[in-house]
Amino acid sequence: MNTKYTRGSFQLMKSINRAMILNMIRVDGPISRADIAKNTQLTPPTVSNIVKELIDTEFVVETTQGKSKGGRKPTLLAINANRFYILGVDVGRYKLNMVVTNLYGEIQQTFEVPIKERPNQDDIINTMKEGIHQVFDPADLPQKKFIGIGIGMHGIVDTENGISLFAPSFHLHNIPIKEHLEKEFNMIVKVENDARTMTLGESWFGNGNDADNIVGVNVGHGIGAGLMIKGQLFHGENSLAGEIGHVTIDLSGPKCTCGNYGCLQTLAAGPAIAERAIKELKAGKPSLVRDIVNGQLEKIDGAVVYEAAKQGDEFCIDLLNQTGRYLGIGLTNLIHTLNPKRIIIGGGVAKAEEFLMKGIEETILSRGLTAHAKETPIVRSKLGDHASAIGACVLILEEFFSR
Ligand SMILES: [Zn+2]
Structure with missing residues (x-):
């Protein structure tokens, strides 16, 4: 293993000037x-020295592929994009979704590892360790080749x-993930x-790339939001910020976990x-769903409802439309609290966008306080199923490339 080298490179990048130059090469290169x-206002000798280090550590390469001005x-x-890789792990309720990206955040490979029922700490x-070893x-x-591992974990x-x-899906508290994985793999974790990694991923490589104030909402088994304010993820005093799944929408609604x-x-x-x-x-409502699950109603999940809606089932279309109206109330609360440029929705439920959006937009339109509030764009995550895992890679990338 050559991990000493990797850690050394990481320390090296801690210099702000280096990270700034590296990011300029990433965004504007070849340069x-x-x-x-000229662009950084650093002196030419300073730039030359730093560039030499970046070439020596193989993060940057010289090329003559640029445009010649005569x-x-x-x-x-x-950027020597494929010289180093990053592993991003999205820890869901039932599985680890893992992606390997290069220094441009481009996916090289993806992996899935199931998580056993009712896992203990x-x-x-162990599932994470074994899964990562398999990669x-x-x-x-x-x-x-790996410079670090980023983990997107549900919960607080x-x-x-x-x-x-x-981690509410596992009913577990205080899992020291970083400590265990750094000891096992001897690299930054x-x-x-x-939801925050999803937002970070969208901010770097997806639908939030042009905006400083965005909110990413992950709608799956639970609902969480990543709040990006002035280009920085906002955590609050105790990492609770963005727990919008637990804002009250209906005082006499169903009991929550x-x-x-x-x-x-x-x-x-x-x-x-x-x-x-x-x-x-x-209660006897007619619906295609019964056929899809062969009458075994306990087999119904969100994906089945979406499937029936796609086949034109009125009951499921109405149900998703109603879900969109509830989401619209939650998103209106976010708009009024944070006034983001845009809200990006991701997660499994967001796949039913075509049936949710009408309810979401009508609700925001009727409840928004001002014209700006009413017109806040709601868009689907660009990075889709891998948004949280790619964003987990960005946790490592942002240590090297200072934006
Ligand atoms: Zn709750």
Whole structure:
């Protein structure tokens, strides 16, 4: 293993000037040393020294592929994108979704690893260790090429110490993920809430690239939001910021796993959609869903409802439209609290966008306080199923490339 080298490179990048130059090469490259000096206002010798280090550590390569302004082609600098890889892990309720990206955040390979039912703390840690070991492969993906591992974990995360403080889907507290994985793999590990990594991924490589103030809302088994304010993820005092799944939408609504009634996620998350469908079908509503699950109503989940809606089932279309209205109330609350440029929705439920959006937009239009509030764009995640995992890679990238 050559991990000492990796850690050394990481320390090296801690310099702000280096990170700034590296990011300029990433965004504007291929670019000449002279243009870097001009754009950063650093002196040419400073730029030359830093560039030399970046070339020595193989993060940057010289190329002559740039446009010549007549005469000899200038020597330009480009990111050595495939020299290093990053592993991003999205820890869901049932599986780990893992992606390997290069330094441009481009996916090289993806992996899925199931998580056993009712895992204890050791199960979670061991599943992660085993899953990550399976990714590293001496031929294609040697461990020494990896500069770090980013983890997007559902629930409340202490990002500073890399601890999952509360993972509601597993009913587990205080899982020291960073400590275990750094010891096992001897490289940087960063841990963040999955809705925040999704937002970070969209901010770097997706639908949030042009905006400083965005909100990413992850709608799956639960609902969480990543709040990006002035280009920075906002955590609040105790990492609770963005727990919009537990804002109250209906005082007399269904009981939530948190103990309260009528939380947003009891009305609009995947399990809530399934529960409402089952309840109404038991009361005799006609629907295609019965055929899809062969009469076994307990097999209904959000994906089944979406499938039936796509086949034109009125009951499911109405159900998703109603879900969109509930989401619209939650999003209006976010708009009035944070006034983002745009809200990006991702997660499994967001796949039913075509049936949700009408309810979302009508609700925001009728409830928004001002014309700007009413017109806040709501868009689907560009990075889709891998948004949280790619965003987890960005946790590592942002250590190297200062924006
Ligand atoms: Zn709740």
